[in-house]
Amino acid sequence: MRRSFAPIALAILAFASGSALSQSSPPASVPGATASATPALTLAAAWRLALDGNPELAAARNETLAAEGARVQAGAFPNPTLEAQIEDQRRETRTSTVTLSQPIELGGKRSARIAAADRAIDITKSQLEAKRVDVKANVTAAFFAVLVAQERVTLAKASLDLARRGSDAANKRVTAGKVSPVEETKAKVAEAGVRLELVQAQGELRTSLAQLRGAIGPGPAIGAVDGNALQTPRPVSADEVTARIDAAPAVREARLDIRRFEALADLERAKRIPDITLTLGATRPTELARNQAIVGISIPLPIFDTNRGNIQEALRRQDKAEDTARATELRVRTEALAARQRIETTLAEVTTLRDEVLPGAQSAFDAATKGFELGKFSYLEALDAQRTLLQARAQYLRALSETHRSVAELQRLLGIDEATASSSSSPQTQERP
Structure with a gap:
């Protein structure tokens, strides 16, 4: 009787001694991919690829360059005007006039224009x-999603192998x-149920890899990633979150927007003061046969247009920016504390x-395996204990995945660079259960 139990017992013991999460197995890859063709990608390498090739980041860089170009233009002085005219077509009575006019800005328009352009550069x-931090946070979240998906595929393969052995053993007993x-x-x-779980795990892995490629941008193919999916960060206190609110990208940008609208309001106030135009030149009447100097000045009279409407618009937009900044700070604070x-x-x-459910499920599985080996339990009882253990491990992986997503979201909100956060957050690497 004990010999008939031996094949199934050996199969279950093989799973107990070599479970997917108890050993550091190589990362799973998408079906059809080979390790030589697509080596495993590390998180640091994924960051480098994203920072070099992400199109959204390239667009943000170009926007900064465009703002710098606008700053150069803001500092330009008005061009002079050269004017030449001839009065009368008859040579004997013709008068030729040449003048050079130079507009001169008054009221600090140029400095106000430069200040507004500088604020625009600060915003870009x-x-x-913010986009750089956002890209790295997206890559980090997608990277750990792939890591967890790889763990699920590895676990599903081990489970399927066990189910096949148990099915073969049951066939021999029949x-x-x-x-x-x-x-x-x-x-x-x-066995069919476990095979379906493997198919679902492989599909999830392919989806996670596609999302990682999308987060990185154009680059080499990715077949697998290399890292520790069981790494968990330390908890972040509410005081730490509050201390970082002022440096959050959205809050910082909203406050810079206030300064930009202040500069634009100053520019509109400066436009109330009219500019003057100095004119120098000479005229030569043919009849007199001598040159006459021309010196002139022109000043617009601000009678009908005092730029009042533009000033009001700029001031109200400044008020709006202040309200938006307060609302943004409140939103970021709420979302960060929720994350x-x-x-x-x-x-x-x-x-x-990790500390209670998995050890209990493992203990129950070991007891069922031992009892099955001694003939006290049926195969289905041992299989049920195995299924409970697998479900607990799958739930553990889901919780880890949600933790990584929440950490990435918090980093995105607060503008925390993962490279610097790793030294301050002291991520804890948990042992594989």
Whole structure:
């Protein structure tokens, strides 16, 4: 009787001693990809590829260059005007006049224009930095999603291998007349369910890889990533979140927008003062046969147009920018604290699963395996214990995935650079359960 149990017992013991999450197995790859053709991508390499080739980041850089060009134009002085005219077509009575006019800006228009252009450059630089952090956060979230998907594929493969062995063992027992064919049918149904889980895990991996390619931008093909999916960050306190609100990209950009509209309002006020135009030249009447100097000055009279409407518009837009900045700060604070709370919740879930649920499921599985080996439990009881363990591990991976997504969202909101955050956050690497 013990010999008939041996094939299934060996299969279950193989899973117990070599489970997917208990060993550091190489990262799973998409079906059809080879390790030699597409080496595993590290997170640092993914960042480099994204910062070099992401089109959104390139667009933000071009916007900064465009703003710098506008700053050059803002500092330009008005061009002089050369005018020549001839009065009378008859040579004997013709009068020729040549004048050079130079507009002179008054009221600090040029300095106000330069200040507004400088503020625009500050905003584009802030947007570029925010986009850089946003790209790195997207890459980080997509990278860990691929890591978790690889762990799921590895786990599903190990589970399918066990299910196949159990199905073969059940088939042999039915052939030997030891058990009812119903047991073989149940084993095959269990195998089909595990095979479906593998197909779903592989599909999720392909989707995660596609999302990672989209986050990185144009570049080499990605078949797998290399990293530790079980790495978890330390909790972030509410005080730390509050301290970083002022440096958040959206808040910083909103405050820079206030300064830009202040500069634009100053420019509109300066436009109330009319510019003058100095004119120098000479005229030569043919009849007199001598040159006469021309000196003139022109000043527009601000009687009908005092630029009042543009000043009012600029001031109201400044008020709007201040209101928007306050609303942005409130929104960022709320979303950041919510992301922090999600991190705490998922970390608590990860800790509970790792320290309590997984050890209990593993203990139950070991007991069922031992009892099955001794003939005290049926195969289906051992299979049920295995399924419980696999579900607990899948839930553990889902909690890890949600933790990584929440961390990436918090980094995006607060403008935390992952490279510098790693030194301050002290991410904790958990042992594989």
